[in-house]
Amino acid sequence: MARYDAGAIEPKWQKAWEEAGCFTARRDDTKPKYYVLEMFPYPSGNLHIGHVRNYAMGDVVARYKLATGHAVLHPMGWDAFGLPAENAAMERKVHPGDWTYANIDNMKAQFARLGLTLDWSREFATCDPEYYGQQQAMFIDFLEKDLVYRKNAVVNWDPVDMTVLANEQVEDGRGWRSGALVERRELTQWFFRISTYSDELLSALDTLDNWPDKVKTMQKNWIGKSRGLQFPFGLKDRDDLIEVYTTRPDTLLGASFVGISPDHPLAKELEADNPELAAFNAECRKMGTAEEELEKAEKRGFDTGLQAVHPLDPQWTLPVFVANFILMEYGTGAIFGCPAHDARDLEFARKYDLPIKSTFVPVNGPHTAPEDQGEPFVPPKTELVRYTRIVAGDAEQTGGAAIDAAIDRAEAEGWGTGVTKFRLRDWGLSRQRYWGCPIPVVHCDTCGVVPEKKENLPVELPRDIDFDTPGNPLGRHPTWRDVPCPKCGAAATRETDTMDTFVDSSWYYARFTSPGATTPTDPDEASYWMNVDQYIGGVEHAILHLLYSRFFARAMHEGGHLPASAKEPFDALFTQGMVTHEIYANQLVGPEVFPQGERVRYYLPSDVVPFTKDGKRVAVLRSRLNEAGRGEDQLALEDQLLEDQDTEWGVRVIPSAKMSKSKRNVVDPVEIIDRFGADTARWFVLSDSPPERDVEWTDAGAEAASKHLARVWRIAEGARDAPETGQGDEDLLREMHKATHDVTMGIESFGFNAAIARLYAFANTLQKSKAGRTAQVAAARTLAQLMSPMTPHLSEELWQMLGGEGLIATAPWPKADPAMLVEDEVTMPIQVNGKRRDEMRVPRDMPKDQVEARALASDAVQRSLNGATPKKVIVVPGKIVNVVI
RNA sequence: GCGGGCGUGAUGGAAUGGUAGACAUAGGGGACUUAAAAUCCCUAGGGCAUGGCCCGUGCGGGUUCGAGUCCCGCCGCCCGCACCA
Numbered sequence: 010m011a012r013y014d015a016g017a018i019e020p021k022w023q024k025a026w027e028e029a030g031c032f033t034a035r036r037d038d039t040k041p042k043y044y045v046l047e048m049f050p051y052p053s054g055n056l057h058i059g060h061v062r063n064y065a066m067g068d069v070v071a072r073y074k075l076a077t078g079h080a081v082l083h084p085m086g087w088d089a090f091g092l093p094a095e096n097a098a099m100e101r102k103v104h105p106g107d108w109t110y111a112n113i114d115n116m117k118a119q120f121a122r123l124g125l126t127l128d129w130s131r132e133f134a135t136c137d138p139e140y141y142g143q144q145q146a147m148f149i150d151f152l153e154k155d156l157v158y159r160k161n162a163v164v165n166w167d168p169v170d171m172t173v174l175a176n177e178q179v180e181d182g183r184g185w186r187s188g189a190l191v192e193r194r195e196l197t198q199w200f201f202r203i204s205t206y207s208d209e210l211l212s213a214l215d216t217l218d219n220w221p222d223k224v225k226t227m228q229k230n231w232i233g234k235s236r237g238l239q240f241p242f243g244l245k246d247r248d249d250l251i252e253v254y255t256t257r258p259d260t261l262l263g264a265s266f267v268g269i270s271p272d273h274p275l276a277k278e279l280e281a282d283n284p285e286l287a288a289f290n291a292e293c294r295k296m297g298t299a300e301e302e303l304e305k306a307e308k309r310g311f312d313t314g315l316q317a318v319h320p321l322d323p324q325w326t327l328p329v330f331v332a333n334f335i336l337m338e339y340g341t342g343a344i345f346g347c348p349a350h351d352a353r354d355l356e357f358a359r360k361y362d363l364p365i366k367s368t369f370v371p372v373n374g375p376h377t378a379p380e381d382q383g384e385p386f387v388p389p390k391t392e393l394v395r396y397t398r399i400v401a402g403d404a405e406q407t408g409g410a411a412i413d414a415a416i417d418r419a420e421a422e423g424w425g426t427g428v429t430k431f432r433l434r435d436w437g438l439s440r441q442r443y444w445g446c447p448i449p450v451v452h453c454d455t456c457g458v459v460p461e462k463k464e465n466l467p468v469e470l471p472r473d474i475d476f477d478t479p480g481n482p483l484g485r486h487p488t489w490r491d492v493p494c495p496k497c498g499a500a501a502t503r504e505t506d507t508m509d510t511f512v513d514s515s516w517y518y519a520r521f522t523s524p525g526a527t528t529p530t531d532p533d534e535a536s537y538w539m540n541v542d543q544y545i546g547g548v549e550h551a552i553l554h555l556l557y558s559r560f561f562a563r564a565m566h567e568g569g570h571l572p573a574s575a576k577e578p579f580d581a582l583f584t585q586g587m588v589t590h591e592i593y594a595n596q597l598v599g600p601e602v603f604p605q606g607e608r609v610r611y612y613l614p615s616d617v618v619p620f621t622k623d624g625k626r627v628a629v630l631r632s633r634l635n636e637a638g639r640g641e642d643q644l645a646l647e648d649q650l651l652e653d654q655d656t657e658w659g660v661r662v663i664p665s666a667k668m669s670k671s672k673r674n675v676v677d678p679v680e681i682i683d684r685f686g687a688d689t690a691r692w693f694v695l696s697d698s699p700p701e702r703d704v705e706w707t708d709a710g711a712e713a714a715s716k717h718l719a720r721v722w723r724i725a726e727g728a729r730d731a732p733e734t735g736q737g738d739e740d741l742l743r744e745m746h747k748a749t750h751d752v753t754m755g756i757e758s759f760g761f762n763a764a765i766a767r768l769y770a771f772a773n774t775l776q777k778s779k780a781g782r783t784a785q786v787a788a789a790r791t792l793a794q795l796m797s798p799m800t801p802h803l804s805e806e807l808w809q810m811l812g813g814e815g816l817i818a819t820a821p822w823p824k825a826d827p828a829m830l831v832e833d834e835v836t837m838p839i840q841v842n843g844k845r846r847d848e849m850r851v852p853r854d855m856p857k858d859q860v861e862a863r864a865l866a867s868d869a870v871q872r873s874l875n876g877a878t879p880k881k882v883i884v885v886p887g888k889i890v891n892v893v894i
Numbered sequence: 895g896c897g898g899g900c901g902u903g904a905u906g907g908a909a910u911g912g913u914a915g916a917c918a919u920a921g922g923g924g925a926c927u928u929a930a931a932a933u934c935c936c937u938a939g940g941g942c943a944u945g946g947c948c949c950g951u952g953c954g955g956g957u958u959c960g961a962g963u964c965c966c967g968c969c970g971c972c973c974g975c976a977c978c979a
Contacts, residue, residue: 048979050979051978051979053979088979091978091979092977092978092979093978093979164977165977173977174977175977175978176975176976176977176978177977177978177979178977178978179977223898223899224898226897226898226899227897227898227899227973227974230896230897230898231897231974231975231976233897298976298977299975299976299977300895300896300975300976301895301896301974301975303895304895304896304975305895306895308895334895338976352895353895433976434976436976437976437977439977440977441977442977509977510977510978510979511976511977511979514979547973547979548898548899548973548974549973549974549979550974550979551898551973551974552897552898552974552975552976553974553975553976554979556976587972587973666972667972696906696917696918697906697907697918697919698906698907699907699908702900702907703900703972704906705905705906707905707906707919707920709905709919709920710906710918710919712919713918713919714918716932716933717918719932720933723933762906762907762908762917763907763908763909763916763917765917765918766907766908766916766917766918767916767917768917769917769918770916770917773917836913837913838912838913839913840912840913840959840960842959842960843912843958843959843960843961844960845912845913848913880959881959882959883912883959883960885912888912889912889913889960890912891912891959891960892959893959893960
């Protein structure tokens with residue numbers, strides 16, 4: 010009798026699928042089409058177990074859709090431009106392209122072992138000139154449609170390395186390599202006009218019924234539509250005005266200062282003859298560009314000495330501050346501060362001893378006025394409040410009503426205008442780096458910015474570059490940079506900025522519909538395969554990637570590359586959780602350090618033996634354990650560990666966290682597949698947690714999954730060899746139909762963990778069944794089929810063992826017979842005052858009054874009643890009875 | 895700081911407002927074995943005066959016949975914050 014041997018069967022079935030070509034996407038007008046896509050990976054070099062989970066989920070969907078008669082498109086490619094390739098180039102003297110393609114080869118081999126339903130004939134990498142050339146063609150289209158433009162914007166500038174840094178390359182305000190304090194520097198950069206679509210990107214969210222609400226909420230807040238008042242403050246002793254925008258004009262009588270951004274034109278003008286202000290502004294600019302950094306920084310201001318005149322009272326003047334927390338990018342770059350109703354303004358007012366005037370208070374009850382030491386009063390705009398300083402409207406009104414009234418007043422009196430603004434800024438796509446898609450324009454002294462001719466695309470990256478000198482290699486590559494102007498032929502230079510890698514990932518889904526096309530898409534193929542029916546990826550992409558893709562789909566429609574129906578490219582979205590793992594570390598607490606100078610040393614999971622002792626997670630180094638052997642040494646060691654000492658052998662176990670190379674809490678999928686097989690890895694990552702939540706990788710869990718698959722193998726053998734006749738055929742078949750129903754629902758609703766739990770239960774039932782062979786084989790075949798989206802190789806093998814026809818991969822999905830799902834009798838719990846006290850078996854459709862009578866007759870109810878009459882009896886037919894006493 | 899999410903036994907988790915803890919892991923007990931592995935069976939939220947009762951879904955309130963689920967306020971953790979992908 011053969012045993013379950015994943016190592017032998019997995020390659021066999023992978024080959025069989027490939028030979029049968031079952032996963033090649035084919036247009037078929039007799040079937041509904043289904044496009045399932047997982048976010049494509051960055052080719053870092055190795056598949057991560059998190060990838061395995063992501064792709065296993067997509068594969069479950071793809072296999073289920075294949076089995077339910079769909080023409081499935083399930084492609085894969087590589088998000089291959091980006092910083093890590095340049096870092097590798099600098100550190101290891103390899104060409105970013107060579108490094109990237111070598112990584113792709115390696116990862117593709119790892120992919121192959123997972124048994125996924127991917128159609129590799131459509132594979133591409135975003136760094137392929139065939140791909141980015143089409144991206145350049147679209148850029149030129151966008152230029153013609155005025156969807157791209159140039160303007161100044163700030164970047165993180167490293168004055169030592171003379172290079173632009175990404176936000177992640179700035180650590181505590183310093184460049185990660187040079188350690189130099191970064192500065193904000195203005196450069197002319199390219200922008201996509203995503204803000205033109207702000208309103209549409211917002212309102213169209215309502216049509217995305219199969220997107221998680223949390224993602225839609227995040228996008229809504231990110232786009233940040235607000236209606237507010239824009240008005241100018243006049244200045245004492247000056248002719249110019251400060252234009253401000255506020256979403257709370259109802260609090261105008263609580264104003265205590267006017268604040269402008271350090272990048273505001275007035276701030277720049279004033280610093281010319283005010284060295285102190287210049288120093289303050291310079292200080293503010295010595296900070297990264299990340300919004301988080303600005304917001305967390307201490308609120309600081311500089312009193313310009315200017316006085317702004319309050320629009321409602323010419324006698325009332327407000328000091329004008331330059332303040333570090335005001336962004337030039339949002340609104341007008343100037344605000345008025347109302348400390349009583351804004352936390353930031355309050356912090357600022359307390360610091361600079363500015364007046365704090367409340368303008369409204371709660372309708373009921375007192376409120377600790379922030380005039381004293383209270384919190385700012387910021388109720389929702391829908392809440393009724395009582396105004397103590399009324400700009401317009403009733404004394405008692407909601408914030409929303411008061412805002413509208415204040416805008417109406419300002420417009421009627423002519424000193425302000427109601428304005429709708431969006432938080433969403435245009436998408437800056439310029440990157441001063443080599444390893445990205447070149448922006449296909451040429452700068453000519455006479456013609457200005459000229460797009461490259463489409464027949465000259467792709468503008469390919471030059472190969473002969475080096476990273477020995479800081480800065481962008483494209484900028485110092487004369488033969489690449491210096492070209493004739495496409496318009497006049499005079500000497501000109503290429504744009505040396507490349508595109509943000511978000512551009513690459515904003516349209517790859519569309520390219521998959523016709524990866525070889527000589528235009529960005531083949532409209533016919535795109536309209537057949539689009540939209541993506543199910544998109545799967547990490548929630549970390551909830552805003553930027555998905556918003557940019559939604560913009561791109563619209564822009565591509567403008568350019569004729571996508572049909573109008575694909576403006577929202579992803580019909581359904583699922584955001585899956587991460588795979589986490591315990592961390593094993595020795596942490597030194599005294600002055601000592603480890604030999605390399607580190608204070609914490611992390612160990613790979615494969616280097617330690619973790620165990621639970623008296624409820625405490627501890628671990629020992631595997632190497633030390635081998636030295637010590639078993640027996641007394643280990644007992645002594647365990648005792649030491651319990652005293653919570655760091656010993657040479659003992660390793661602390663830190664609770665599970667996101668896998669990261671620096672913490673070394675990673676598991677290598679290849680190692681797992683070598684040990685257990687791909688089916689075990691797939692089964693486990695899907696089994697233990699809901700897909701949208703994180704799952705903790707544990708060795709014990711993986712082993713258990715592996716054991717279960719071996720057990721299913723034995724169960725199938727048992728079914729095949731069962732006696733001709735037995736008992737309980739009907740019961741087993743009933744369970745089979747119930748399992749079919751539940752697992753099908755589980756898969757359709759992304760409840761993979763629940764579906765797997767149900768499969769465990771069904772396997773247990775089958776194992777215990779004494780039914781005859783026909784029923785057992787039917788049940789075992791169904792079990793194999795229901796498992797096949799998760800464990801495709803094992804399922805093929807069992808299918809063959811049980812005499813199934815053809816490949817299970819192409820066999821039609823089992824259907825549950827509704828007649829087999831209904832029970833004639835149900836168990837009804839009986840509650841007394843909402844607490845379960847008893848239960849009873851009753852016919853499913855027993856009339857209410859009879860159910861009530863049965864329940865009241867129960868011993869437990871009689872005991873509780875103790876002769877009294879119940880106040881009320883609630884009967885929910887088929888569900889529950891509650892007797893209220 | 896701002897925006898979003900999550901919190902249930904020792905552990906991962908299950909539960910259209912209707913029996914909290916399905917299914918699994920670790921644990922305890924047993925069978926088989928010279929022994930171990932593998933396999934199979936039983937047990938298992940906590941407590942007590944144990945044929946029964948009380949407590950229990952991060953904490954504090956509320957709505958309801960009934961709340962893990964809905965509402966309000968807190969605490970903790972995770973994700974995003976526009977140049978990481």
